[in-house]
Amino acid sequence: MSKELRSRVRDLAEEHAPATLTDRRHLHAHPELSFEEHETVAYVAGRLGEMGIPYRSVAGTGLVAEIGGGSGPTLALRADMDALPIQEANDVAYRSTKAGIMHACGHDVHTASLLGAARILAGVRDELKGTVRLLFQPGEEKLPGGATLMIRDGALQDPVPAAIFGQHVHPPLPAGTVGFRPGIYMASTDELFLTVRGRGGHGAMPHQSVDPIVITAQAITALQQLISRESDPTLPVVLTFGKIESEGGATNVIPNAVRLEGTLRTLDESWRKELHQRLRRTVEGIAAALGGSAELEIRHGYPFLKNDEPLTHWAQSAARELLGAEKVVDLPIRMTGEDFAFYTHHVPACFYRLGVGSPSPVHTDTFDVDEACLQTGSSLLAWLAMERLSQPAASNSK
Template sequence: MSLRNKIQDAADLSLANTSELRRHLHQYPELSFAEYETQQFIADRLRQLGIAHQEIAGTGLIAEVAGGAGAGAVVALRADIDALPITEVNEAPYASKNPGVMHACGHDVHTASLLGVAEILQSVRQDFRGKVRFLFQPGEEKLPGGATLMIKDGALKNPVPAAIFGQHVHPPLAAGKVGFRPGVYMASTDELYLTIRGKGGHGAMPHNAVDPIVISAHIITAVQQLISRNTDPTLPAVITFGRIESDGGATNVIPNSVSLLGTLRTLDEDWRKELHVRLEKLVTGMAKSMGGEAELRIGHGYPFLKNDEQLTRWAFAEAQQFLGEDNVVELPIRMTGEDFAFYTHHLPACFYRLGVRNEARGITSSVHTDTFDVDEACLRTGPGLMAWLAVQKLNG
């Protein structure tokens, strides 16, 4: 029997186990950097599979499966394990039992899938060389990003992996399909915390006040010129303010200050740094010119995510061989962010998308929504493909 068929058969056999693991994880989600029960659950499953593990980065784990066909390189595979502060409204039997917490971004799928990969690779370990390293990473949804802690604690050392792969659920794609994007794929993600201070007063006598709301309105409009008139039109970049609130105010009361929360995203690290400088100058200068003050704090988030061109095109072709050409697509650039990006700046990396959609069953909700769910047929595709990519890379 060919290795491809062995892996596919193992994926088919492990589907029930992997689905059960996913449902358990979905019922008991935990927030970023507090994944204590999740960590224990993963550790227990690895022990059942006879795979030694090491706790790392607080609530993360790493483990390895050594191939029996001889020495070779190391290939790393990563899954994130944290959930989001969202209250689930789905009525599925596996709906979240932890109030206000939900696996609304598919990290339960990622974790269960990687455990499925571990089960598959244990069953075919005599057929590949080298080692496969599993990274179960905490805190993808919260700065500074669990990837930074995994890297700091040595997840990419002793030895340095030849490549790293990660996958992420993708509701626009039907279950059974996957998508790839060579090169720059996802944006950097910085958080903006802006405070505008003025002088409060009566709404009918604005000349006696310094209105921070008016200053904020001008700033919100003006910062868009950093994108439309200062950014190279061929370089994607976004500045969005998603929340604005004052420290008081009423129909006839001008408040003393206004707070704004936003995000800054781009696909170039040099321009990202330049935007930080220009944004600071713009908001402080404009506020001062109108009689107020501005204080900007930038929460430095994840860098842009760059898939290694050669590795990703290779993975695209391997996915076509494993799943069939009709089930593999090329994806457009996204301005969303992912802390897998940190890995991509250290070694050859490929971050791809796993289809989870099933329109006939009404499984169409986007990630980060309270109705998000997946067609669990993806748990046949995800583990099988990731196992195939790992062994093909090692045996190549």
């Protein structure tokens, strides 16, 4: 790709920066929960219409749009649009207008950046050597994940994209920087709902009861030993129970049942499947041995996220060309999850981090961003698509 076109991308990103900022602030002020993004998708559709970019509705509250056409491969860019059930504490002009709902995970930044990239790409559409498909996705924060519905509705079909790129805000990195990790990057995420049943009674006469709290305590210990003693120590696995509550009970009352909620995360699909069986066998066996019973519901979440290694190495190099080598960093493995993972199991994919320089982490009521990140986010998405379309490898992989 010529230096002239690279300069043009930077210039277009700067030219459209005010519109991208307006988009981000509007979206931040009007957040919507997963699969309820009706106002959001209408806003995005209106912006695409202003650019003359055709689109179609998918996944209930999602959109697929395309720029370019004719000969050449298709590449996809994805942004998620949903917010979280959090009451915003920031005192800013663009704070959430929706009680108890906030863009606390940066999806407003993702969507605004993709709209910004669309403006850049629309400005050079006659020079595109293929098609760029824009995926505006609902419901990343809630099972089954909006990505599954986008895929169901053909977002990766007719034709299958040669590659897909996605980005996510990263508070520790300053605005203007990005981070990459080739290969396996993020964990699978399953939700666990465990009920341990016993027989309640007086706390002073435990021999007349079957204490589900004691059973639960042993079950938790055994499950953590399962992770520490039976998992390959070189394979990251996390088991966390974040909620425990009894059905009744008091200082001198043994309850009838205890309920737990937790999460299981790993980076290997075979071991993930095996763990499901071992978890269930362990809790049922311990409960039965102590005179009670246990029921474990496992809600399958997102698979592990794997960045295509050649594609991601290439994307790192392309990012250095656009932003400068000092602005591109390497990332460690994360045990958090992302439904972008579903795309990575269908087509070559690269999911990277966008620095936003926030002192507050995501999913908190004070999360906000250095809005200089928007120009980086929009220009890099556009640049990756344009640069990749110009590569012979992209054409050959169609």
